[in-house]
Amino acid sequence: MSRPCIALIADPTSPEGCREYLADAVELLTGAPPVRVDSRHFATGGTGRGVRHGNRLRLQVPEQRLDFVPDVVLLYEIPPHHRRALAGFQRLLESHGVVTLAAGPDAWRTATEKNLTVERFRRDGIAQMETAVLSRPSPTEAADVFERLGRDTWARPVVGTGGNDTFHVDTSARLERAAAYYAERDTDWLLSRDAGNVTADGLRHQFRVFVLGDRVVHAREHLQPATDTPCNTCQGATAVHLAPSDLPPRLAELAVAATASVGLPFAGVDLAAENGGVVFEVNVQPAFVDGERELHAVAVPYVQAHLDALAAACGGPRRGLTASA
Incomplete structure (x- = not known):
């Protein structure tokens, strides 16, 4: 059987580098590199084209001198603020039955725009800390919400990334600064009750759980010595890797349920064990860290899932490392 043609479509302006992990995973599983495509060509106003080729989709990117028919599309590492511009391309992939x-x-919008995530969690009974969505609130309105949430809260923008623009708000002065910050940027924001997720030795901590379908493929605990700073590795938190079997079962179940709630087949779920287990957010395209470990624990299973879906669509055996093991 010939090697599948895999398109890796990502935004090269992203600093996360997930595309390198995915490219390595594709080559490990198929013996050939993916066709790399700049996702901006398929965003609104881009010159990339998708045309019907028999019962398949042909992608044409004049700027990259690309004209090919992919068997699989990996659409990943798209910064949150750029995702809505790719909605038309996602619909194009779906209408042509492309394996992706x-x-x-x-689903992308529900997980990316955190006000929608909060509402979806409320609808589906996914445990979360009490949260209010604020849109240019008056000082009195913001203060009233702050009081109702116990005066120990976290503020974050409706759309953000990497813990940027997120603040621990536990004084009136911090509330005023956060409100002014979001007002200056003309963005809606959320205020959530603090989860009290601090260890006995004073480290803020939470879990990042990678969910693929109905199973956890990897997890890590993030430990942050700066308790007023988000528990993201890019914000200085240390990652402690966990095998799926080492994650408390209730947290694994909660992560899978949260992923299903927003409608994603793959996600990185941020949650805390405190308060019986609560979800903070569901990441559409979670970043990979620690080189070889997450290449094999996350990127390879993610690509393998695409190969399995391709094999199922073609009525053949599973492809990749799993098929040859």
């Missing part, structure tokens, strides 16, 4: 785990634009 990129999901649809509705």
Whole structure:
């Protein structure tokens, strides 16, 4: 059987580098590198084209001198603020039956825009800390919400990334600064009750759980010595890797349920064990860290899932490392 043609479509302006992990995973599983495509060509106003080729989709990117028919599309590492511009491309992939785990634009939007995530969790009974969505609140309105949430809260923008623009708000002065910050940027924001997720030795901590379908493929605990700073590795938190079997079962179940709630086939779920287990957010395209470890623990299973879906669509055996093991 010939090697599948895999398109890796990512935004090269992202600093996370997930595309390198995915490219390595593709080569490990198929013996050939993916076709790399700049996702901006398929965003609104881009010159990339998708045309019907028999019962398949042909992708044409004049700027990159690309004209090919992919068997699989990996659409990944798209910064949150750029995702809505790819909604049309996602619908194009879906309408042509392209094998991809990129999901649809509705799932991306629900997970990316945190006000929608909060509402979806409320609908589906996914445990979360009490949260209010604020849109240019008056000082009195913001103060009233702050009081109701116990005066120990976290503020974050509706759309953000990497813990940027997120603040621990536990004084009136911090509340005023956060409100002014978001007002200056003309963005809606959320205020959530603090989860009290601090260890006995004073480290802020939470879990990042990688969910693929109905199973956890990897997890890590993030330990942050700066308790007023988000528990993201890019914000200085240390990652402690966990095998799926080492994650408390209730947290694994909660992560899978949260991923299903927003409609994603793959996600990185941030949650805490405190308060019986609560979800902070569901990341559409979680970043990979620690080189070889997450290449094999996360990137390879993610690509393998695409190969399995391709094999199922073609009525053949599973492809890749799993098929040859």
